[in-house]
Amino acid sequence: MLVVIPTYNEADNVELIVSRVRAATPDVHVLVADDNSPDGTGRIADTLAADDDHVHVLHRRGKEGLGAAYLAGFGWALDHGYDVVVEMDADGSHQPEQLPRLLAALEHGADMVKGSRWIPGGKVVNWPLSRKILSRGGNLWTRLCLGVPLRDATGGYNAFHARTLRGIGLDDVASAGYCFQVDLAWRALKAGFDVREVPITFVERERGDSKMSQAIVIEALLRTTLWGIGHRAGQLRALAGRSRGAGVAARR
Numbered sequence: 001m002l003v004v005i006p007t008y009n010e011a012d013n014v015e016l017i018v019s020r021v022r023a024a025t026p027d028v029h030v031l032v033a034d035d036n037s038p039d040g041t042g043r044i045a046d047t048l049a050a051d052d053d054h055v056h057v058l059h060r061r062g063k064e065g066l067g068a069a070y071l072a073g074f075g076w077a078l079d080h081g082y083d084v085v086v087e088m089d090a091d092g093s094h095q096p097e098q099l100p101r102l103l104a105a106l107e108h109g110a111d112m113v114k115g116s117r118w119i120p121g122g123k124v125v126n127w128p129l130s131r132k133i134l135s136r137g138g139n140l141w142t143r144l145c146l147g148v149p150l151r152d153a154t155g156g157y158n159a160f161h162a163r164t165l166r167g168i169g170l171d172d173v174a175s176a177g178y179c180f181q182v183d184l185a186w187r188a189l190k191a192g193f194d195v196r197e198v199p200i201t202f203v204e205r206e207r208g209d210s211k212m213s214q215a216i217v218i219e220a221l222l223r224t225t226l227w228g229i230g231h232r233a234g235q236l237r238a239l240a241g242r243s244r245g246a247g248v249a250a251r252r
């Protein structure tokens, strides 16, 4: 089992998050996927890996976004034969102590599990109203566009069986920011996988800077809308096809 933690300038967080994962789930391995952070996060991760054979580091050339770092981490996980792969932020928002909940749902038959802030039992701690509105609004838009049965499609605390990652076609995922999470869930649902949500308490970061930007929000909005147009057009074509088929049958 492998937890992938993408990092960019998380020098104040990386040691704590790795030690929390190791303490909460001692059998689990950790891969820090660092985009050559200028603040030396990658070097700190190297010292952690030197002291602990369950900790690994993937050094990447430079900042390419969270999506690209995760894809590289997933590739590493599959190459190394891990059966379960988890996504987790470095800033403490995704609590390692709640990882057993996600893993339990995988054991109970889910192919992909999303930690969800917006189902009963889910919470956010220390978020300003503006972030709540953005998250709720983004999820509402996602449901309207794609018709997915998920309350927190944009959430980034996710666990997968390796077979799910292999089955959703990671080669052409282009999403970089928040919509990377929607992209994965959407692909999993379309491929017929069982995607479940479990409640989590999401804690706003206390140290280090957020990498959230207007560009990330705009990317999510544009891509989700385009997927939605494609999806709804497909539904219309299917409906038209059915009514043409019914017309032909009626004339016979």
Ligand SMILES: Nc1nc2c(ncn2[C@@H]2O[C@H](COP(=O)(O)OP(=O)(O)OP(=O)(O)O)[C@@H](O)[C@H]2O)c(=O)[nH]1
Pocket (backbone or CB within 6 Å): 005, 006, 007, 008, 009, 010, 033, 034, 035, 063, 064, 065, 066, 069, 088, 089, 090, 091, 093, 204, 205, 209, 210, 211, 212
């Ligand atoms: N490797 C890599 N990691 C990244 C990149 N951008 C963000 N991350 C990491 O992805 C995780 C989520 O990023 P955050 O900045 O916390 O984004 P966020 O959670 O949407 O925003 P906040 O709620 O404000 O923290 C953190 O572990 C970041 O260090 C990137 O370009 N490359």
Ligand SMILES: [Mg+2]
Pocket (backbone or CB within 6 Å): 089, 091, 093, 205, 210
């Ligand atoms: Mg964060």
